[in-house]
Amino acid sequence: MERKRNYIERAQDWADERLRRMCGRITPGKRLAVILVMFLLFGGLSVYITVSSIYHIGKRDGQRLQIEHIRQFPQHGGDSINPLNRPEYGRNTEE
Template sequence: MERKRNHIEKVRDWADDRLRRMCGRITPGKRLAVILLMFFFFGGLSIYITVSSIYNIGKRDRQRLQIEHIRQLPLHGNDTTKSINPLNRPQYGRSTEE
């Protein structure tokens, strides 16, 4: 395990040194341009992947996502003896009409 960790640290240090040498050679203006270019490229790629995955939901099963209006639930009549609060129901021994 120690050997793998040592090898990973060597690779990480090599990549870090290489990147520092490459970035140290360019001017700050070019460095800013590279950073902005990478930001817009990866940002656009991220938005594309998100939108395309949302668009393709259910496409694999050959069934598109069905969107329909919410139907109204059947409501009971305006019976005052029926209450949401279980303590106000007569079958529980208490009522608001006392």
């Protein structure tokens, strides 16, 4: 388990170092432009996914959700509190 953490930490450090080097090379104006483009791209994608999922609610191959009444659960005969107080166990329920 310790080895896995070590590999994960190395990969995170490597990615962090590469990202910092890449971002350090560009000017602050370009950095702002990259951030705004990414914000618009991910924001637009988020809005699209939200609107499309709301639009497609209930449109599954023409199938509609079927609602039915709750059926009564079948119960065994006898005493439900004390299972030994049943006629099939040889005890009388009227003792």
